[in-house]
Amino acid sequence: MLTLKYNPASMRYDCYKGSDYITTLTCGTRFNLCCDDEDVFVEGSIEHHNVNGYYFICHEGFVTYLYNGMLGTLS
Incomplete structure (x- = not known):
């Protein structure tokens, strides 16, 4: 399970597994919320x-805006 954390430097959301950085989400990234x-x-x-x-x-077509602490997986 991945946790989202907002990165103010890049103005994007980073995915973490525990304390380990996994990737940064960008437009088009497939994600399972x-x-x-x-x-x-x-x-x-x-x-x-x-x-x-x-x-x-x-x-x-349903939209959910991202915030710190959301959980999910990469597709």
Whole structure:
């Protein structure tokens, strides 16, 4: 499981597994968002909005803006 952490220097979200840096999310990165309240993963990708920043969009078109501590996996 990966945890997202905002990096102010790059203005992007980095993925960490524990304390180990894994990668930085960019537009088009395939990502599976963990919905911990339902204990399921939702497949989608990372995109960017000029005003609101990076967000996750699932295949059905629902949008969730990223924030520190979100959990997921890379596809």
